Amino acid sequence: MTQTKEQTPRQEITITGFGGQGIVLAGRILGKAAVLGDHKQSTLVQSYGPEARGGACSAQVIISEGTIHYPYVRHPDILVSMSQTGFDKFIGQLKEGGTVLIDQDLVQPRGLEGDVFPIPATRIAEELGRKMMANIIMFGFFTVITRAVSMEAALDSVVGSVPKGTEEMNKKAFDKGCDYGVALLKSWEKKAKGREGA
Amino acid sequence: MKNGHGDTTDFSIIFFLCSWGPHAAFQALQDSATQIPSEIKMVRIPCSGRISKALLFKPFEMGADGVALAGCETGTCRYGTGTSTAEKNVEHTRAMLNLLGLGENRLHLKTFMPEDSEGLLQFLGGFCDEIKDMGKSPVVPSPEAKAPSEGVELTKEVVAAHDIYACQDCGKCSSACPLTLVGKPFSPRAIASNIISGNVDSAEVKKDVWSCLACGLCYDRCPSAVNFPEFIKDMRHILKEGGSRDYLAHGGFFQSLMRTMTQKELRVNHWDWLPADIEQDTESKTMFFGGCAPYFDIFFSGFLGVRTSDILVDSLRLLNFFDISPLLLQSERCCGHDLLWSGDKENFLKLARLNVDAIQESGVEELITACPECYRTFTHDYPTEGVKVNFKVTHIFDLLEDEISKGAVGFKPFDRRMTFQDPCRLSRLENRSELPRKLIDRLKPVEFREMQDRAGGAICCGNSAWTGCDSYSKALQVKRIRQAQSTGSDLLVTACPKCQIHLQCAMEDPFLGEELEMDIMDLTSILAKTINWE
Ligand code: SF4
Ligand code: SF4
Ligand code: SF4
Numbered sequence: 001m002t003q004t005k006e007q008t009p010r011q012e013i014t015i016t017g018f019g020g021q022g023i024v025l026a027g028r029i030l031g032k033a034a035v036l037g038d039h040k041q042s043t044l045v046q047s048y049g050p051e052a053r054g055g056a057c058s059a060q061v062i063i064s065e066g067t068i069h070y071p072y073v074r075h076p077d078i079l080v081s082m083s084q085t086g087f088d089k090f091i092g093q094l095k096e097g098g099t100v101l102i103d104q105d106l107v108q109p110r111g112l113e114g115d116v117f118p119i120p121a122t123r124i125a126e127e128l129g130r131k132m133m134a135n136i137i138m139f140g141f142f143t144v145i146t147r148a149v150s151m152e153a154a155l156d157s158v159v160g161s162v163p164k165g166t167e168e169m170n171k172k173a174f175d176k177g178c179d180y181g182v183a184l185l186k187s188w189e190k191k192a193k194g195r196e197g198a
Numbered sequence: 199m200k201n202g203h204g205d206t207t208d209f210s211i212i213f214f215l216c217s218w219g220p221h222a223a224f225q226a227l228q229d230s231a232t233q234i235p236s237e238i239k240m241v242r243i244p245c246s247g248r249i250s251k252a253l254l255f256k257p258f259e260m261g262a263d264g265v266a267l268a269g270c271e272t273g274t275c276r277y278g279t280g281t282s283t284a285e286k287n288v289e290h291t292r293a294m295l296n297l298l299g300l301g302e303n304r305l306h307l308k309t310f311m312p313e314d315s316e317g318l319l320q321f322l323g324g325f326c327d328e329i330k331d332m333g334k335s336p337v338v339p340s341p342e343a344k345a346p347s348e349g350v351e352l353t354k355e356v357v358a359a360h361d362i363y364a365c366q367d368c369g370k371c372s373s374a375c376p377l378t379l380v381g382k383p384f385s386p387r388a389i390a391s392n393i394i395s396g397n398v399d400s401a402e403v404k405k406d407v408w409s410c411l412a413c414g415l416c417y418d419r420c421p422s423a424v425n426f427p428e429f430i431k432d433m434r435h436i437l438k439e440g441g442s443r444d445y446l447a448h449g450g451f452f453q454s455l456m457r458t459m460t461q462k463e464l465r466v467n468h469w470d471w472l473p474a475d476i477e478q479d480t481e482s483k484t485m486f487f488g489g490c491a492p493y494f495d496i497f498f499s500g501f502l503g504v505r506t507s508d509i510l511v512d513s514l515r516l517l518n519f520f521d522i523s524p525l526l527l528q529s530e531r532c533c534g535h536d537l538l539w540s541g542d543k544e545n546f547l548k549l550a551r552l553n554v555d556a557i558q559e560s561g562v563e564e565l566i567t568a569c570p571e572c573y574r575t576f577t578h579d580y581p582t583e584g585v586k587v588n589f590k591v592t593h594i595f596d597l598l599e600d601e602i603s604k605g606a607v608g609f610k611p612f613d614r615r616m617t618f619q620d621p622c623r624l625s626r627l628e629n630r631s632e633l634p635r636k637l638i639d640r641l642k643p644v645e646f647r648e649m650q651d652r653a654g655g656a657i658c659c660g661n662s663a664w665t666g667c668d669s670y671s672k673a674l675q676v677k678r679i680r681q682a683q684s685t686g687s688d689l690l691v692t693a694c695p696k697c698q699i700h701l702q703c704a705m706e707d708p709f710l711g712e713e714l715e716m717d718i719m720d721l722t723s724i725l726a727k728t729i730n731w732e
Contacts, residue, residue, distance in 0.1 A: 119605070120605075124605070176604075179604035179605065180604060180605035180606065182604070183601075183604040183605045183606035183607065184605065184606040186521065186606070186731070187606040187607070187731035187732060188731075190731050191731055196730045196731050197519070197610075197727075197728075197729060197730045198512070198515040198516050198518070198519035198725075198726040198727075198729050
């Protein structure tokens with residue numbers, strides 16, 4: 001049993017931010033994508049507290065090909081942070097070599113060595129005219145960077161989870177996040193080759 | 199000259215012969231009844247330096263297989279600088295022949311002393327052999343101008359088509375026209391009313407039709423929406439068909455060059471000069487269409503020192519930056535813009551079809567261009583004139599704006615104060631003045647300041663389609679450069695190779711001289727120099 005469990009591809013993800021950013025919705029969209037689109041198992045634990053009034057809040061998602069026995073995330077493989085408090089609170093739990101995604105305008109990744117994937121998600125959302133969609137932009141970015149869920153499943157889940165009438169807008173936001181992810185990876189690849197300019 | 203295809207013995211070589219030294223040598227041959235090769239058609243001229251690039255090139259347009267220019271040896275020129283001028287003209291025209299795929303060796307310059315008749319004979323014989331080795335020129339001359347057509351009838355149609363009758367005689371056009379405003383005795387209202395009342399044949403109208411810049415400022419202001427540029431375009435066509443003279447800049451060199459490009463058999467080498475590090479891909483579904491900048495640079499190399507092909511190189515670098523390796527069409531020809539706007543619809547259509555056929559054959563889905571004239575011509579004039587385009591045409595600014603807005607791209611600080619000259623084709627005719635400004639906003643110059651007349655209301659660079667350039671064009675350019683200077687900028691940013699050429703031309707003014715000097719740089723070049731991955 002134990003052996004099978006170890007072999008099961010499994011990812012633990014913590015998404016943090018502050019109340020009102022749609023952190024929990026992002027977690028739910030992620031879980032739904034894994035289950036409905038990619039036919040895997042997934043759990044979601046949301047933690048509210050004083051957070052619900054604008055403080056730190058988090059969503060803990062596990063995605064696995066086998067059964068999940070314990071839904072709480074203790075050492076995430078991936079940490080997504082959309083607020084400084086959230087980052088500070090959870091960064092210590094990150095698995096060694098884990099992946100960190102941040103909203104670069106809201107989070108200073110202090111005390112962290114290794115790669116951080118930054119995106120100005122809130123700023124892009126503001127440019128699109130909807131600050132509320134920062135979570136969907138972040139989710140698009142997340143999908144490209146981590147490949148934790150497939151592209152198709154992710155997009156379907158976004159469209160199926162947002163309020164009726166806002167599908168197109170959210171799709172656009174998701175695409176923006178994806179585009180940014182692709183551009184960022186390309187940018188790093190180019191820099192690694194020493195080809196920063198034109 | 200007639201079409202010599204299939205007839206390999208019928209060669210034509212035009213021999214421009216200076217009246218002084220070389221002519222004496224030639225005469226000695228004639229006096230001794232020496233046999234001069236029959237292919238040689240001699241044209242006696244006063245000085246080799248007077249044979250401009252337009253004249254050196256014209257025989258090729260007319261189907262000549264070779265051209266030789268004979269002058270006096272350097273130092274023996276009766277006019278001082280004739281031979282050195284001839285050297286430059288020949289050098290540039292030879293470079294042009296290479297790009298065109300005709301080959302530089304079809305044109306030679308040679309100098310002779312009066313007593314050197316033996317050398318002259320040898321040269322002519324050798325040149326004939328060389329030309330025969332190269333074979334006949336693939337250029338088939340255009341048919342002679344047709345018999346004058348019914349200009350008045352046609353004019354009525356054009357007047358109706360563009361609704362010139364709607365003119366209320368209000369004069370708003372003339373109060374907006376940049377030519378009228380610099381003091382030229384020229385008024386769009388007067389042209390309109392003259393033509394409506396049937397005075398097409400007046401010398402005044404015939405000349406004014408060629409002066410208009412087709413800049414569209416008057417159309418912008420006209421309460422009756424009289425589309426002056428389109429009207430002028432058609433009027434030039436009618437006048438030309440009717441056999442009346444045109445007014446072309448640079449002796450009609452560019453129109454001549456473009457007409458020559460209508461030959462299907464020509465093996466054009468449009469991209470041979472490109473730096474080796476540019477990545478291209480013959481399988482790509484995206485093509486980059488460069489336009490005539492390489493020809494412009496050769497033509498003006500001795501004079502303005504413009505480098506408009508940098509725009510093409512920098513565009514390609516920007517595409518490569520975004521991992522786009524485009525297909526480049528070696529047989530690319532002029533889009534035909536200038537022929538269309540100088541009354542030669544027939545040859546415009548030939549170019550349009552050659553380009554569209556070649557592009558479609560290459561299987562590309564999208565065509566990118568950095569030239570506002572090519573952009574306008576492909577998107578608007580090809581379809582309007584009945585040439586269907588089944589690929590997408592994109593201005594490079596649109597593509598760049600799209601790619602940059604995906605993110606992770608920034609710009610290095612740019613240590614200049616800049617202002618911007620709008621290209622009329624993009625900013626006014628296509629109504630896209632916001633597009634270059636979006637990109638300018640992303641740059642990090644010390645300062646960006648707009649000129650007094652800007653965007654859709656900007657003033658022309660002084661000439662369009664190489665027609666009707668005169669001292670008023672110059673006055674207009676001087677006015678424009680002063681506007682640019684008064685913004686306190688030290689860099690004039692352009693987005694069209696011709697704006698760069700014409701404005702720089704004004705800066706060569708011998709009287710105003712340094713007072714007008716200002717650095718000019720194309721927007722694509724600034725983007726390419728400062729863009730970087732973040
Ligand atoms: S602005 Fe229009 S209506 Fe007025 S004179 Fe000019 S062409 Fe006629
Ligand atoms: S198109 Fe321009 S140059 Fe021609 S008449 Fe109108 S304003 Fe004057
Ligand atoms: S402005 Fe100068 S370069 Fe332009 S057409 Fe006139 S003379 Fe030629």
